[in-house]
Amino acid sequence: MSEQSISVPESLAQLAQEKGFPLDLVKRALALGFPPGAIASQIQAGVDPQAVAAFLDEQERIRAGGEIQIPDDVMALAQKRRWSEELIKRALRTGMTMERVKGLLEAGLRADQMLRMIIITERIREQGPPATLEWMEAKTEWGIRVKPGKKGLTLGSLNVGTYGDIPDYWPRQTEMPRGALPNPLSPSMGYSIYEKAELWADNAADLYEEAIQRQWKPATHIPWDSIPSLPEPQEQALAQLCTYMCQNAIVVSDTIGKWLKEMSYGYHEVKVFLATVAYDYARHFDVFRKRAYLNGVGMGRQSPGYYLRVIKDARRWTEASTMMFIFNASFLLHLCQVGYYASRSEGDALIFRLAMQDLARHTSYGAQHLRYFLSRKPEALLEIDGYLQKIEAFFAYEDDKDPTLQEALIVxxxxxxGEEELKRGWRLLKRFRARWISDYLWRLEAAGMPERRKGLFFYLRQWLPEPAPAP
Amino acid sequence: MAQETQVKAVFPSLEWFQALKEIVNADEHYRRIGTCDTTMGIKINDLQKYYVVTFEAFEVADMREASEDEVEQCDFWLEAPYSVWKDMLQNIKANGKADLQHSLNTLDLEFPEGFARSHDGLRRDAFYRFNQSLQYFFDASSRIDTQFL
Structure with missing residues (x-):
């Protein structure tokens, strides 16, 4: 292609003029097949026109079949790296300088790697940049604009237009984000939950935002310096409670991790919320471990964990969610209430208050999901009832067989x-447990299971508040 | 939180709650606690005084006098005799914020029926979810020169 027939892109010509770079050198470079973008970069970098002219002279000579002389030091390096002489000549014909070739040899580039680099460069030279721009024609919904509201730009606010269509069944086995154009090359990611009823809760996106906005940091949020030690038995009892909170948090966090990979990406609101829940429990593990160590006690005794195993062994997400976020989170809220009530410092109270905030968010998802699930699958009511019967029974067995936690709460x-103190503790614990069972049943009622009150496992019935006498 | 007292108002009154709303909405620290979205009722039964407070995003969006029925339609309501409210607010005034015996959580745990009540087991959990914001809201009353009946 002659220099005269080359047309210089307007922006490149303007750049050359601004930088005082000769236009004929630009045309010669284009004629040799150098991409306009690469030429513009060189001009921007302030390359010396004389050096460019010398380089172009050499390139034109080589392309015209002129002999290529390879310096001895480069040849010696090439032999050491097992590069052929032809490979070096081919590199130079693509426009590479001898200094560049020598640099690549010194850097240890293998011959096969160099060949791939040459092939890519030749292809660009022949076909132009590999830009089909087909992806710009993706037939997704365009023109969607979302304005930030009082809470900023929230995840839920993006659900407008077709992006707000959350299907009852998600047909994609890949990690494709909802609303994107499917790629037929994508492999299956092995999800197993594709049905909305199996995981959805209408408040998931809002709960995600709430979790992000209200997050706290154990290391700096808690005034650790101003938490004095409780008298020895209470400090030890608190450490035992903290040990239990740590153990429980580990199981729940693990269980969420196990289920996240089963949930398809059609329901990302739930997935991202559950990611915050897993993080909440990591934080609870962190804060309660720190509190146990703070005044020199450390970890107490491990609990058997029978009923935690039931949570981990769940075979259906709604089963796991109901046991974790309604039964277990209600129980943990009860433990935090005891911890808060027994606090003698603002720091201790703050730990339990912040943990309660997180746990109440979890119960909110658990109850909303169960309500949604039962509205779509009312025939599954007895199945869920059975799961609750199971976890209540295992909890009762553990509570009866291992009094460690109960005794710590009493202390x-x-x-x-002392005898009087233990009596008082037992009296108060009964009051707190009555409240726990009431709240647990109340959450189930809100989720669509008012009948569970009648089926409550007999061991737990002892804590139920006495019904008011008939007038 | 100890700051110069700027407003004088009688508790309970709409003016008192409006003053509290303005103090909280001008407080950067309240925003930093995070979003709070709930409706909270206030019930002072022996005076038959009822208020509804609407929290939205980073602010107190609305504050109004209401009927008992309206209060019971909130996510939850705080219910106690006037003497308990007065004791709590006097403690907040004296300490700059509620001490452990007068915090919302403690009062809730002390009352057999609870201080925070609701007709819905799920909506009541907002009391726990936003507890730090709610406590901060009442603690801000230390900046009001509160007159009692």
Whole structure:
């Protein structure tokens, strides 16, 4: 192609003029097949026109079949790296300088790697940049604009137009984000939950935002310096409670991790919310471990964990969610209430208050999901009832067989290990447990299971508040 | 939180709650706690005084006097005799914020029926979810020169 027939892109010509770079050198470079973008970069970088002219002279000579002389030091390096002489000549014909070739040899580039680099460069020279721009024609919904509201730009606010269509069944086995154009090359990611009823909760996107907005940091949020030690028995009892909170958090966090990979991306609101829940439990593990160590006690005794195993062994997400976020989170809220009530410092109270905030968010998802699930699958009511019966029974067995946690709570609430203190602690614990069972049943009622009150496992019935006498 | 007292108002009154709303909405620290979205009722039964507070995003969006029925339609309501409210607010005034015996959580745990009540087991959990914001809201009353009946 002659220099005269080359047309210089307007922006490139303007750049050359601004930088005082000769237009004929631009045309010669284009004629040799150098991409306009690469030429513009060189001009922007302030390349010396004389050096460019010398380089172009050499390139034109080589392309015209002129002999290529390879310096001895480069040849010696090439032999050491097992590069052929022809490979070097081919590199130079693509426009590479001898200094560049030598640099690549010194850097240890293998001959096969160099060949791939040459092939790519030749292809660009022949066909232009590999830009089909087909992806710009993706037939997704364009023109969607979302304005930030009082809470900023929230995840839920993006659900407008077709992006707000959340199907009852998600047909994609890949990690494709909802609303994107499917790629037929994408492999299956092995999800197993594709049905909205199996995981959805209408408040998931809002709960995600709430979790992000209200997150706290154990290391700096808690005034660790101003938490004095409780008297020895209570400090030890608190450490035992903290040990239990750590153990429980580990199981729940693990369980969420196990289920996240099963959930398809059609329902990303739930997935991202659950990611925050897993993080919440990591934080609970962190804060309660720190509190146990703070005043020199450390970890207490492990609990058997029978009922935690039931959570981990769940075979259906709604089963896991109901046990984790309604039964277990209600129980943890109860433990935090005891911890808060027994607190003698603002720091201790803050730990339990912040943990309760997180746990109440989890119950909110659990109850909303169960409500949604039962509205779509009312025939599954007895199945869910069975899961609750199972976890209540396992909890009862554990609570009855291993009194460690219960005794620690009694010492905390009673304020010591003397006879009167233990009596007071037991009296208070009964009151707190009554409240826990009431709240648990109340959440189930809100989720669509008011009948569970009648089926409550007999061991837990002892905590139910006495019904008001008939007038 | 101890700051110069700027407003004088009688508790309970709409003016008192409006003053509290303005203090909280001008407080950067309240925003930093995070979003709070809930409707909270206030019930002072022995005076038959009822208010509804609407929290939205980073602010107190609305504050109004209401009927008992309206209060019971909130996510939850705080219910106690006037003497308990007065004791709580006097404690907040004296300490700059509620001490552990007068915090919302403690009052809730002390009352057999709870201080925070609701007709819906799910909506009541908003009391726990936003507890730090709610406590901060009442603690801000230390900046009001509160007159009691």
């Amino acid at each position: 905390l609430l009673g304020g010591g290990v």
